[in-house]
Amino acid sequence: MLNRKLTKLGAILVSALLISSVLVGCGGNSGESSSTEQKVSYNLGADPQTIDPGLNNSVEGGTVVSNAFEGLVDIDKNEKVIPGVASSWDISADKLTYTFHLRKNAKWSDGKPVKAKDFEFAWKRALAPETASDYAYQLYYLKNGEDYNEGKASKDSVGVKAVDDYTLKVELAAPTPYFLSLTAFPTYMPLREEIVTKDNKGWAAKKENYISNGPFYMTDWKLKSTMTFKKNPNYWNKSTVKLDTITYYMLAQESSATAAYTSGQIDINDNNLVPSVQKQDLIKKGEAKVYPYYGTYFYDINVGDKDSSNGAEITKALKNPKVREALTLAIDRESIVKNITKGGEKPATSFVPSSIKLSDGKAFKNKEYYSAKGDVKKAKALLAEAGYPDGKGFPTIQIMYNEGSNNQDVTQALQDMYKKNLNINVTLQSVERKVQLDNLTKQQYQICRASWIADYNDPMTFMDMYVTGGGNNNPGYSNSEYDALIKDAKSTPDTTKRIDDMHKAEDILMRDLPIIPVYEYTNVVEIKSYVKDFHKSPLGFVYFNNTYIKK
Structure with missing residues (x-):
């Protein structure tokens, strides 16, 4: 299920004064x-x-x-x-x-x-x-x-x-x-x-x-x-x-x-709306708790044909699997979870998070698809192979994200890494949550922050999202081999074959990369x-x- 991060302590204090003066007496405990x-x-x-x-x-x-x-x-x-x-x-x-x-x-x-x-x-x-x-x-x-x-x-x-x-x-x-x-x-x-x-x-x-x-x-x-x-x-x-x-x-x-x-x-302040700069201090004081969360924070890449407003150059770039792999490998996820999110998150080196377990209690995740620190050298080589050596000729792309300073900080980190590591320019657009969800559904974006929280404790809750025409397939991704594996995994009574089908399907997904996984969630809650x-x-x-x- 789709899920929805302060950089300055002063902003918190100002907001505290505003909230206490405007909202006092409105029914809170x-x-x-x-x-x-x-x-x-x-x-x-x-x-x-x-x-x-x-x-x-x-x-x-x-x-x-x-x-x-x-x-x-x-x-x-x-x-x-x-x-x-x-x-x-x-x-x-x-x-x-x-x-x-x-x-x-x-x-x-x-x-x-x-x-x-x-x-x-x-x-x-x-x-x-x-x-x-x-x-x-x-x-x-x-x-x-x-x-x-x-x-x-x-x-x-x-x-x-x-x-x-x-x-x-x-x-x-x-x-x-x-x-x-x-x-x-x-x-x-x-x-x-x-x-x-x-x-x-x-x-x-x-x-x-x-x-x-x-x-x-x-x-x-x-x-x-x-x-x-x-x-x-x-x-x-x-x-x-x-x-x-x-x-x-x-x-x-x-x-x-x-x-x-x-x-x-x-x-209760939930949904990871505790400012990153305060998380560790609040957790140590016992004023915030870390809850397990079966989810992945990632970015969707528009690879579909629903929206033609992106322009030919952007569409051409984003539909190139070498470009998408370069965008994935240019990210230092260890740095993001250590320096930005600060809530015990893990770098996402697959799409299905390591927290998802099989019926025997073992984790479904069986491989790292790339280094948590990324691979800038390979990313540059892939971008060159795609026709954009040292970023030359690569169109300026836009990353959309739903409002909130934590989402802004992570997205800005990607923007900086893409400029430093690939020499490509990225603009950012902050929108309301409703607008983000609507644009994802309509595929009216270039790259957009997204996330998925498991609907049930089984890898299928992540894997069946990306079948052709799926209701939550927001990138517009389509691969007939992937579709067949998911269909087979849903119909076979053989547990071993079912798991093998899903592993093979994730191999395809992480090869084609219509998504850019960033980190595995935890949920820090003020309560x-x-x-x-x-x-x-x-x-x-x-x-x-x-x-x-x-x-």
């Missing part, structure tokens, strides 16, 4: 508040592009969705599957048919019962070609799911059917060992057909439409400012929910976010000591269903 107040304020780090479960593809929107909705299963604090709306399920011997039994006391926030048809509708809606969901491919595991999305099969042939109000039958195209955990993912959340069909693309942008079935429901939404959610009195498991209120803030700048945290305006049972998943989402305040 202060040290003097009553110990019985069960409310938490959390910084999402950006205004979500959407909070529609079927359309969202970002961590920010996913966190909102995961606390407002509940899938067939939930994920506990140990990242294990537990019953959600489904109280139980049966799996056929061939692992192709799942029968979910829904609990009869599961209700929507308006009191209506959650029914099996709500899941059938939501899943088929996400697959429908007209919905254009970036995550439609996450439902290709369903029988005929891919064919329906591509217009080759009917909606009725898709392998999900409400047998009755409380029984959902699911047929898979092939055995999928992580399918159960997928049903806790936002795209698999239920939706109410009579609400969504009134405005298929815009229904979730209206507070009055946002009827949900999870622990919390929306009560207020101030665009680009805050979202407020209250405990859902109709949630079947409400007795275990301790918080009364969650307020989500959307502070994208590290200085503003940390100032709001310092002033007590927010209780107040009175916030208890905070569940930060290494998959990126935060779950508040067991969180409480103790002062």
Whole structure:
């Protein structure tokens, strides 16, 4: 899932004064508040592009969705599957048919019962070609799911059917060992057909439409400012929910976010919005914690044909694999994680991070595709072979990144390394998170900062992004051999062959390099000591269903 870094301490102090003077009294938890107040304020780090479960593809929107909705299963604090709306399920011997039994006391926030048809509708809606969901491919595991999305099969042939109000039958195209955990993912959340069909693309942008079935429901939404959610009195498991209120803030700048945290305006500053210059000191003092994060920070290179506005020279350069390899090898990743990010990150020498494990507990990563320090000599030689000796004749290219000083610092480091090591000129463009996501989807960029956080603990969550035409294939990359390996890995029952297929596919991806991996994530979070049972998943989402305040 797509994820979203201060250079001057003075900026933090100024922002602190501004935040404390402007935002004081707006509902944040202060040290003097009553110990019985069960409310938490959390910084999402950006205004979500959407909070529609079927359309969202970002961590920010996913966190909102995961606390407002509940899938067939939930994920506990140990990242294990537990019953959600489904109280139980049966799996056929061939692992192709799942029968979910829904609990009869599961209700929507308006009191209506959650029914099996709500899941059938939501899943088929996400697959429908007209919905254009970036995550439609996450439902290709369903029988005929891919064919329906591509217009080759009917909606009725898709392998999900409400047998009755409380029984959902699911047929898979092939055995999928992580399918159960997928049903806790936002795209698999239920939706109410009579609400969504009134405005298929815009229904979730209206507070009055946002009827949900999870622990919390929306009560207020101030665009680009805050979202407020209250405990859902109709949630079947409400007795275990301790918080009364969650307020989500959307502070994208590290200085503003940390100032709001310092002033007590927010209780949790997440999504790596702790300024790099402060990270180590805050971690040592115990004022910030480092959480594992299954993700890679990288840059997409536009190698597709969607956008012709880049110009012939830029398009020609970026479509040359020798140029892309030169851009990859010219980066000193060790320097970036040591001197810029400073949160325990690892240099990314592959696309799938070393944190991703196989079913036997071993890491999927089996090789370093290049040195963490780069290889400037080879990068120069490749650029010369591509027709740009010592950078001569190479067009000025633009790198887009979403706002935030940490992203700016990393991108500026790339700009400096490209000038020093390859003698090529790079301009930078900072945009809002929504704009970045929109431009990535439309492939309206040259090189753009990106990231991917695992949707589940399996290398496939990284590998199937880059199949031809994939919803999150933002570079517009296409390789038939790669596609075949991914398709085979998804259909073979042979575990050894499956892993081998994915290793071969990554070999191709790291040869063609439509992406420039930079580092493997950690997640440094500022969190107040009175916030208890905070569940930060290494998959990126935060779950508040067991969180409480103790002062």
